[in-house]
Amino acid sequence: MTKRLQSERASRRASANAEASEQADSSAPRSADADALTAPTCPHARQCGACQHVEQPYDLQLVHKDARVADLFSGFRGAEVRPILGMEHPYFYRNKVVSPFAPGKKLPPAPGGKGAQAGKTTRGERNRAARDRRAAGRPRHEILCGMYAAGTHRIVPTEQCVVENQNAKRVIQAVRSLMPRFGMEPYREDAGSGFLRHAVVRVGHTSGEVLVTLVTNGREFPGSRAFCRELVKRCPFVTSVVQNVNERQTNVILGEREQTLYGPGFILDELCGLSFRISSQSFYQVNAVQTEVLYRTAVELAHLTGIEHVVDAYCGTGTIGLVAAKHGAAHVTGVDSVASAVRDARENARHNGVGNARFVAEDAGDFMRRCAAEGEPVDVVLMDPPRAGASAEFLDALSALAPARVVYISCNPETQVRDLARLRDSGYAVRIVQPVDMFPHTDHIETVAVLSRKSATKTFIPVTVSPKDMGLDEAKAQPTYENI
Numbered sequence: 001m002t003k004r005l006q007s008e009r010a011s012r013r014a015s016a017n018a019e020a021s022e023q024a025d026s027s028a029p030r031s032a033d034a035d036a037l038t039a040p041t042c043p044h045a046r047q048c049g050a051c052q053h054v055e056q057p058y059d060l061q062l063v064h065k066d067a068r069v070a071d072l073f074s075g076f077r078g079a080e081v082r083p084i085l086g087m088e089h090p091y092f093y094r095n096k097v098v099s100p101f102a103p104g105k106k107l108p109p110a111p112g113g114k115g116a117q118a119g120k121t122t123r124g125e126r127n128r129a130a131r132d133r134r135a136a137g138r139p140r141h142e143i144l145c146g147m148y149a150a151g152t153h154r155i156v157p158t159e160q161c162v163v164e165n166q167n168a169k170r171v172i173q174a175v176r177s178l179m180p181r182f183g184m185e186p187y188r189e190d191a192g193s194g195f196l197r198h199a200v201v202r203v204g205h206t207s208g209e210v211l212v213t214l215v216t217n218g219r220e221f222p223g224s225r226a227f228c229r230e231l232v233k234r235c236p237f238v239t240s241v242v243q244n245v246n247e248r249q250t251n252v253i254l255g256e257r258e259q260t261l262y263g264p265g266f267i268l269d270e271l272c273g274l275s276f277r278i279s280s281q282s283f284y285q286v287n288a289v290q291t292e293v294l295y296r297t298a299v300e301l302a303h304l305t306g307i308e309h310v311v312d313a314y315c316g317t318g319t320i321g322l323v324a325a326k327h328g329a330a331h332v333t334g335v336d337s338v339a340s341a342v343r344d345a346r347e348n349a350r351h352n353g354v355g356n357a358r359f360v361a362e363d364a365g366d367f368m369r370r371c372a373a374e375g376e377p378v379d380v381v382l383m384d385p386p387r388a389g390a391s392a393e394f395l396d397a398l399s400a401l402a403p404a405r406v407v408y409i410s411c412n413p414e415t416q417v418r419d420l421a422r423l424r425d426s427g428y429a430v431r432i433v434q435p436v437d438m439f440p441h442t443d444h445i446e447t448v449a450v451l452s453r454k455s456a457t458k459t460f461i462p463v464t465v466s467p468k469d470m471g472l473d474e475a476k477a478q479p480t481y482e483n484i
């Protein structure tokens with residue numbers, strides 16, 4: 001991109017961002033985190049692999065993201081690639097914090113176990129004594145938590161982080177400091193031994209509710225109640241604790257079995273004037289401020305007029321679809337393959353009083369194929385697939401369904417460009433690309449692309465042509481096809 005183009009885009013971005021943050025800010029009270037007006041510096045920038053550009057001024061990060069998007073989408077002739085919508089305060093925005101636990105340096109052995117001493121009669125005392133016995137004589141290690149160094153599974157203990165929600169960070173530190181007292185060994189990845197693998201903390205941006213998911217290597221969790229009590233004492237903002245059991249030797253963080261240890265097992269949060277229920281397994285965007293910008297942009301670009309049947313494909317907990325159902329869709333059908341996310345989506349529709357949305361638990365490709373086979377009329381498809389993008393089956397069924405507009409939201413523009421090319425080959429044109437900065441300081445870019453059918457937008461430009469222009473000065477002469 002030339003310098004002139006860069007500065008032109010920067011000034012367009014500034015006015016678009018001011019408009020977007022005005023809209024986002026008016027609906028959500030600003031948290032203390034967001035009020036950190038000065039740019040904090042990250043003490044772990046060189047070791048931690050999470051934020052590749054944290055040492056670069058934020059404005060410059062946006063210029064680079066603009067250039068990358070312009071380059072990636074340059075193959076779609078006629079598409080309007082808009083400047084990225086950035087954040088006003090791009091710090092402490094991550095409302096989901098995940099930390100692994102692992103043993104660090106060896107420590108001197110603990111004092112000998114006291115055993116089940118006479119007089120220990122309450123359940124709590126017996127549990128404590130059992131924990132002491134388990135810990136006695138075992139080599140002790142420092143417990144590490146934090147982020148992985150780039151491209152490795154080596155933990156960088158990140159005591160401070162400039163992108164993570166600070167309450168979530170406090171929870172991670174509190175869990176670590178409670179572990180020895182409750183005999184909870186950190187997980188050893190190489191041996192598949194130890195107990196606590198990860199803690200996943202989710203914070204409701206507007207509600208402030210906090211869900212802590214403890215991922216354990218095994219179901220037995222003696223003293224779990226006392227652990228929760230102690231955790232809540234240290235972090236009173238924690239509203240729910242869930243134990244997730246994952247005994248497989250895998251990089252996948254969550255296992256399938258779960259039990260709620262404290263509170264309702266989910267949190268509520270508000271987005272675009274709707275309230276959403278978030279459980280440990282359901283997908284929920286990590287940057288709530290920018291999620292509002294993203295959803296508003298997607299729904300605006302869908303141009304809903306009150307008569308459209310909208311499909312929200314890869315709907316998660318139904319967030320985008322429910323915003324569309326509230327803002328102009330006649331009816332919304334959401335589809336996601338994760339049954340618990342669909343349960344949450346139905347519950348979200350119910351408690352928000354949205355009656356014009358239904359949700360289906362099914363593979364999105366299968367669902368689209370079925371709709372195409374049954375001749376279901378669909379006017380607009382909103383789609384937000386995972387990083388890998390959509391399957392060829394999904395895209396082909398989408399083309400067969402032939403909605404007038406497709407709004408494709410993606411957290412991986414590379415796979416999005418691949419999928420858009422397939423849709424272009426089957427009769428769609430990319431009209432607008434709007435990037436949104438959901439992940440400041442990192443390489444990641446979120447993009448919303450709007451497509452419509454090529455044939456649907458044949459435009460007729462009125463042109464006045466006089467006989468003189470056609471070289472037919474003699475008005476009497478009848479123009480022939482050749483003349484014209």
Ligand SMILES: C[S@@+](CC[C@H](N)C(=O)[O-])C[C@H]1O[C@@H](n2cnc3c(N)ncnc32)[C@H](O)[C@@H]1O
Nearest residue numbers: 283314315316319336337338363364384385386
């Ligand atoms: C990027 S998330 C989007 C969720 C939602 N639109 C949101 O903004 O919260 C992708 C979603 O795709 C779902 N998913 C992944 N593969 C799928 C498939 N083959 N069929 C249907 N849903 C799928 C995941 O469960 C996840 O909820």
